[in-house]
Amino acid sequence: MHRAVAGSTYVVHTASPVNFTPKDPDDVLKPAIEGTHAVMKACTAHGVKRVVVTSGIVSVNKMDPIDKPDYMTGYYDETCWSNPNRPEGLKVYYKSKYMAEKLAWDYVKDLPEHKKLELVTVIPTLIFGPSLLSGGFTSGQFMAGYFNPKRSFVPPGFIDMVDVRDVAKIHLEAIKRPDAAYNRFLAHSERAYHLDIASALAEEFGPKGFTICTKPAKGNPELDAIVSNRKARDFFDMDFISAKNASIALAQSFIDLGVLKPN
Numbered sequence: 001m002h003r004a005v006a007g008s009t010y011v012v013h014t015a016s017p018v019n020f021t022p023k024d025p026d027d028v029l030k031p032a033i034e035g036t037h038a039v040m041k042a043c044t045a046h047g048v049k050r051v052v053v054t055s056g057i058v059s060v061n062k063m064d065p066i067d068k069p070d071y072m073t074g075y076y077d078e079t080c081w082s083n084p085n086r087p088e089g090l091k092v093y094y095k096s097k098y099m100a101e102k103l104a105w106d107y108v109k110d111l112p113e114h115k116k117l118e119l120v121t122v123i124p125t126l127i128f129g130p131s132l133l134s135g136g137f138t139s140g141q142f143m144a145g146y147f148n149p150k151r152s153f154v155p156p157g158f159i160d161m162v163d164v165r166d167v168a169k170i171h172l173e174a175i176k177r178p179d180a181a182y183n184r185f186l187a188h189s190e191r192a193y194h195l196d197i198a199s200a201l202a203e204e205f206g207p208k209g210f211t212i213c214t215k216p217a218k219g220n221p222e223l224d225a226i227v228s229n230r231k232a233r234d235f236f237d238m239d240f241i242s243a244k245n246a247s248i249a250l251a252q253s254f255i256d257l258g259v260l261k262p263n
Contacts, residue, residue, distance in 0.1 A: 009049035010175050013039045016100060018093060018138060025092045032096035033103055040107045043117055050118040050181060052174045054167075055101040057125045057160060057227065058082060058094040060186070069225040077228040078123070078184040108182075118181035120174040122167065125188045125227055128246035129163035131253045140259075143250050146194075146201050146212055147260050153217040158193045160227050163241035163249070173236045180235070188229040192243035193221065200244045201251055209262030 016032035036053065043051050062082035069075055082098045084090045090098065101121055108119045128139050135144065142159065145151065167187045174180045195216050202212040232238055241249075254260045 009047075010052065011039060011043055011048050011050075012052045012054075012171060012175065014054045014171075016096060020091065020093050022092055028092050028096045029099070032100040036100040036103055037107070040104060040117070044111065044115050048117065050120065050175065051104075052120045052122060052171055053101065053104050054171070055121045055123045055184075056097040057123060057186070057188070058090075059098040059101045060123055061224070061227070062086070062090055062094050062098070071223040071225045074225045075228040076186070076225055078186055078231055120180050120182070121184045122170050122174060123184060123186045124167045125160035125162050125186075127164050127167055128161050128243070128250045129165055129241065130249045131164070131257075134254070134257045134259045139250065140254070143247075143254060144259070146198050147205075147210060147251070147254075148213075149211045149263050151213040153215045154195045154198045154213055156194070156217050156219045156221045158191050158221050159197070159243075160188060160190075161192050161243045161246060162187045162189045163246035166238065166240050169238070170232055170236060177236075183231075183235075185232045185235065186227060186229055187232060188227045189240040189246065190243050191226060192247070197243065197247045200247060204248050205251060205255075210260065211263045 013036060016035060017028045019028050022028045040051065059082050060080045061076045063080060064083045064086040067083065069080070081102075082090060082094060084095050084098060104119055104121065108117055111117055126139055126142070131140065133140065135141070166189065170185055170187050174185065195214065198212055198214050202214050206212060229238070229240060233240065251260065
């Protein structure tokens with residue numbers, strides 16, 4: 001999906017298929033890669049000045065283990081790229097995001113000077129925050145899990161999260177700011193552990209008749225380096241919405257849409 005205004009000098013290319021278990025890998029790979037290529041070609045054909053492409057954290061943090069930043073002292077930033085040739089390979093969806101973003105950068109790099117096209121990529125972690133949709137997307141499935149009355153424990157892992165309102169702000173600034181051209185920007189608020197999210201939701205919605213499990217599961221979360229938001233925070237003067245507020249906003253929108261109901 002892409003958005004443009006007639007006669008505009010910019011295009012925002014915002015989406016590609018999200019399917020973690022496709023029957024045919026091409027159902028995910030072809031729309032993501034060929035769709036991005038088609039957008040880039042259309043931009044140069046019609047004299048668009050700048051294209052902003054929404055990528056994803058999986059184009060950054062699925063690196064070869066020997067190249068990954070140390071989980072205690074390192075961090076993922078805009079210089080990091082996932083590696084489709086790592087020993088364990090890349091899942092189809094991860095590969096689609098990596099290849100689509102890589103294609104966009106290679107396309108711009110190979111353009112002749114007289115067809116110069118500015119590129120900005122916005123790379124969000126998992127997007128929470130208020131929703132106009134009633135479900136069918138990854139963060140919505142996570143949220144439904146917290147409100148599942150049959151859940152007996154909270155898994156030990158974490159979510160690297162960002163609020164949709166902050167992602168939108170970065171996209172807008174990426175269009176408006178001349179100096180944003182030819183940059184990647186990680187859109188990320190903070191790392192939130194499932195237990196902390198569940199506890200925040202229980203505190204907010206438990207008194208309103210909702211059952212949210214806050215019993216921790218045994219085991220330890222996977223170890224991984226943090227995601228740095230320093231570049232976007234400094235460049236756009238961002239004060240990212242907290243994971244707690246993003247989680248509550250998503251849950252509240254689901255309640256307002258009638259997806260979640262008191263037990």
